[in-house]
Amino acid sequence: MDPFVSLDGTAQAELVRRREVTPLELVDAAIARIERCNPKLNAVVQTQFDAAREQAKGPLPEGPFTGVPFLLKDLLAAQRGQPLTGGSRFMKDFVPDHDSELVKRHLRAGLVVLGKTNTSELGLLPTTESALYGPCRNPWDVTRSAGGSSGGAAAAVASGMVPFAHASDGGGSIRIPASCCGLFGLKPTRGRNPTGPDLADAYHWLVADHAITRTVRDSAALLDATEGPDVGAPVFAPPRSRPYLMEVGAPPGRLRIGLSLRNAMGAPVHPECLAAVATAARRLEGLGHSVIEANLHLPGEEDLGQHFMTAWAAGVVHGLEAAARRMGREPDPTEVEPFTWALYQFGLAQGLSGYLRSQEELLRFSRAFAHRFEEVDAWLLPTVTEPAPTLGSFATPPGEPLQPLFHAATFTPYCPMANMAGNPAMSVPLHWSPEGLPIGVQFIGRFGDEATLFRLAAQLEAAHPWTHRRPAVSA
Template identity: 75%
Template sequence: MDPFVSLDATAQAELVRRREATPLELVDAAIARIERHNPTLNAVVQTHFDQARERARGLLPTGPFTGVPFLLKDLLTAQEGHPLTHGSRFGKDHVPDQDSELVKRLRRSGLVVLGKTNTPEMGLLPTTESEFLGPCRNPWDTTRSPGGASGGAAAAVASGMVPFAHATDSGGSIRIPAAACGLFGLKPTRGRNPLGGDIADAYHWLITEHALTRSVRDSAALLDVTCGADAGTPYQAPAKARPYVQEVNTPPGRLRIRIALRNPMGATVHPECLAAVHGAARLLEDLGHFVDEGSLEVPGDDAVGQHFITVWTAGVVYGIDALAERIGRSPEASHFEPFTWALYQYGLDQGLSAYLLASTELQRYSRAALRHFEDVDAWLMPTLNEPAPRLGTFSAPPGEPMAPLLRAAAYASYCPLANTAGLPAMSVPLHWSSDGLPVGVQFMGRLGDEATLFRLAAQLEAACPWAGRRPAVFG
């Protein structure tokens, strides 16, 4: 019987502090779980087991997560001496020669990295099915997607391989897999965590990095470890008032929460996703919060989707060209999946003027979106338009390489607003469908106000616990 599989990272670290378990015992148990379930799920695509065991045997930094096993996503975040493929065969020979600032902070907290998790090519789709790394499967139903682009991280955490794992989010890639796999996923405020050193203004600051967790307190404690601007960053989040771990134990008070059900793409929302929002609203009212309905519309928001795509595809061009420069190889169509290459060509065709117009309009839209918080503490909405779809749902039909973009936009249309405006947002697992699939609900908070989200999430976790729910593939 594995004594650690049901413990979150905070509890595992406490065992090490009390000398009731050693880092090596935690690491060996996690490795055994990976070896047991990864052949089914394909969540972990690189393993560093020998190096992890060596680190666990040595003198680890004394931090909040000393000895706790962890996984990095195979996207954006550099780890010295280990391939960073971005889910693409084009990147298979890319081996960074130094850790990124985020990895340095994670290692200083005492974490032990066991390997890297699956991601779609260049992190572009809300599913994890790259041709290079192969499809990742959802532990709740292995015929379904775990979401993306942090699908490997979500499958690894939901199945109990590790208590939490690194994730990134440029349009929902933390919240999407959290909703699909029954996890807590917080996207921090823009600039809260470092993106350096190799990445500067990638994707016009749509990207943030954090983690997928089973408990709210793990997310808060990890953000305490990693947050803060790195040297030379052009953008910084507002300072936090105190450690986020203290917020988890602080009652949120009576909050004003507004429901936004209008779908930004005009897509039909699945009844289970609507039921999840309405159930969350009833729970919030039972907890004493004031809940009403409203709209997040701002003038010109009918064009914001196109502006987002212009900036986002410019980021695709940047990502591929930067990778090409690092590996000394020119990109060609044969190196990429048809969808990725189509986005790259689309981004090239937009031109500088279109990019500058789009980025300016997104800034205007961001300022307008902030005014929706003048009398509201948080907005409640679906995380996704439907429960986890079948694998293959986002495949490109022959001759239609851009088709997955429309399908992806309809699936996750509630997510990009938080990236566009730089706002913190979280998916909370409060609902399960009639056929046993997790369905997350999304809360979006004020700029810089992760504190309120953590207080609210911890209250919801206590009122409607989710950690005891177990997928078909677990432990």
């Protein structure tokens, strides 16, 4: 029996601090779990086991997670000497010569990186089925998607390969796979974690990096280790009042929580996703909170999808052209997926005026969204509109290269608003369907107020725990 598989990162680090285990023992056990589970899931697409073992032999920094095994998403997280493909055939040979600031902070916290996790190409879709690495399977049902774009991270954590893993979120890419795989996923406030030195921002302020975790305390402690602007950061979040780990277990008080099921896309919501929100509302009221049904309607929201798509497409143009400069050659439509190429062409067609208009409208939305927190402390919404979809659901039909985008918009209409406004948001695993599929519910907090979300999440975790549940594919 593996004595570490049920322990979160905080507990594993405590064993190392007490000298009851060595980092190498933790790393060897995690490698064995990856070798056992990954062939069934395709969650880890690059491994660096020899380097990890050498790192684990020490010396390691004395941080909150000294010796704890960790995985990086194969997107944005540059690590010197390790491939960074973004899930794209065009960048399959790119190897950074430096660490990103966030990765430096991961290493400074004592984490030992074992490899990279699967992602959709450039992180564009809410499923993880790239042409480069193939589909990532959901540990709860291998015929279904693990979500995306951080699906590899979620599948690795849910199956027990590692206690937590790096993830990023530009339109729900932490929260969606957390929901699909029965995990906790928090997207921090815009600017909370660093994006340097390579990026002034990621996808025009839409993307935030953090992690997918099994426990709330791991998410809080890891954010404590990584938060704060790097030198020269153009945008950074309001400073925290105290360490986030101190919020875990702290009484949240009687919160006013707005409940909204309306979305501008008008997509139907699966009955089990509605049941997840209804169950969460009852549990919140049972914990003493006030749940207020309200309409999260904002002026001009009907056009927001177009502005978000314009900004997203501009990010694709920027991302592919930046990759072309690194690779020393122009983007080639035979080396990227049809959906990505169509979005690239759409972005080029918008022009400077269209891009600036989208930015103006997204900033206008941010201001209006902030006013919706004058009478509530957080909003409760679905994370997704259906349980984990079957693999292949987001395939590109012949002659319709943008069809996956339209499917994505109806699958996750509730997530992008937190990216557009920059607010912190989390998916909490509080519901399982009769078929045994996990379904998360989403909470969006005030800008800069991760503290309230951590207090609330920890209270829900204590009252309605989820970490004892194990999927079909589990270490």
